[in-house]
Amino acid sequence: MERRFNPLDLSDNAQGHQICLPVEFVQALAVANSLQEVLDTVSQWLYQLFDAERASITLRDDADFLKIYSIRGNKAIPLDFRVPIANTLVGRAFTEKTVLICDELDKSTELDCIMLAQHGMQTCMDAPLLYGDVCLGTLNVAHKKSYYYSELHAIELQCLANWIGLNISLRLQLKELEYLASTDHLTGAANRRVFTQKIRQAITEFHENGQSFFFGLMDIDHFKMLNDQFGHSAGDYVLQRIVAISETMMTSPGKFFRIGGEEFAIIFPEQSEYEPLRFFNDIREAIALAAMDYDGIPISVSVSIGFTAMHIHDNTPESLLRRSDKALYQAKLAGRNRVHMFNSAQA
Structure with a gap:
């Protein structure tokens, strides 16, 4: 019902494997002016590349929750829903920094899996957005068929997660630098x-x-x-x-x-x-x-x-x-x- 893949093991297994990405995808990322544009672009292409019924991206909101920043397709878990890190598959992918595939969502007792199953999904795959040892969030895809995603899909999703994780981290660092340059450090007022x-x-x-x-x-x-x-x-x-x-x-x-x-x-x-x-x-x-x-x-x-x-x-x-x-x-x-x-x- 559940398969787990260590990102390092996936990297070893991916030796010699090539990922082909549409030029439009790479170009859209290159010209994105904001973090939200990056996330929307990624979710749009995940939806297509993985033949998904649903694609979404979460980032860490606080110690207990992930926040959904972009969705394409099925709205089983809506954009304004704060996803608990505890007792969810996506939360475990985030905390354990592991790719997880649930092949029979209707048999899972975890909250996000239940919500997806209630809206017709049967398989979901979640990959951690890694930047070094830090997990920023997750990439997520789901499909209406059971056992739909393979280890090859896991390799490709984690490879994209590593690439996008670097992009997101650099943009978050730039945003932090812009904040520091424009804000009085003591009071938080504009400087x-x-x-x-x-x-x-x-x-x-x-x-x-x-x-x-x-x-x-x-x-x-x-x-x-x-x-x-x-x-x-x-x-x-x-x-x-x-x-x-x-x-x-x-x-x-x-x-x-x-x-x-x-x-x-x-x-x-x-x-x-x-x-x-x-x-x-x-x-x-x-x-x-x-x-x-x-x-x-x-x-x-x-x-x-x-x-x-x-x-x-x-x-x-x-x-x-x-x-x-x-x-x-x-x-x-x-x-x-x-x-x-x-x-x-x-x-």
């Missing part, structure tokens, strides 16, 4: 590099499409005093909490960035239903009222915000930064824990 890109993009869209926006600078009041009194770890905690609070206050078009130290930038598209002064005050008030407790010590924190509107003569971020900085200074001068909008009379 100054991304801010520079987004503010220039907003300025361009204003001049080309008339999409107006407001730009604000936010600074934590007496942050140095907080660090001196409670220590830098407490300061890090406060930065993380302020980012978490601020990002929950952002509307979907708004953008929030940590641009250095205790200073943050906000790009807020003009919206008739939400006045900018109220928007910035809501953020300020949410932070002032937040209960912050660091290692059993209650900490009260406030922020000051200065903001300005985009003007027709603004062609670079520097003018927006200069006006918002002046408004921020006025908010500090007025007693802190305040929001101040730049007034042209200040120029």
Whole structure:
């Protein structure tokens, strides 16, 4: 009812065996722009190459579940179903890093096999997506006939899994590098590099499409005093909490960035239903009222915000930064824990 194949043994048995892949398949992988495109391409061709009734790809979601990222054919196990690693055939292929073939799905007691059998499948084959000693997920095919897949099929599926595993790993590493390059490591907020890109993009869209926006600078009041009194770890905690609070206050078009130290930038598209002064005050008030407790010590924190509107003569971020900085200074001068909008009379 079940056959097992060690990937290393399959490699030994495959000496001299050749796999012929359609040029369209190789070309589609070469031009794929995202990991999802890669997975969709692979599942599409698995479906054809293995004469499958169903082809799918899973990747590790967390310690207990695999996530299905792409399906072709029979939807016995739907795309939004989180597949338990325990008590499933695909979970065992993943944890044991072994190719598994179940030849009579209707006799299996494992969850995924039961679900496949209930939708007319009788054979399934799962291969681990390996990158070195790491298993990233699985390639899976199923057919309505019992005992449909052979050892030769297992060799070919594992060979594809090794190739695709390398492709996926490289793309995941690239995605991680992109995340690290664009994210403040302490708070998880978008960093100054991304801010520079987004503010220039907003300025361009204003001049080309008339999409107006407001730009604000936010600074934590007496942050140095907080660090001196409670220590830098407490300061890090406060930065993380302020980012978490601020990002929950952002509307979907708004953008929030940590641009250095205790200073943050906000790009807020003009919206008739939400006045900018109220928007910035809501953020300020949410932070002032937040209960912050660091290692059993209650900490009260406030922020000051200065903001300005985009003007027709603004062609670079520097003018927006200069006006918002002046408004921020006025908010500090007025007693802190305040929001101040730049007034042209200040120029």
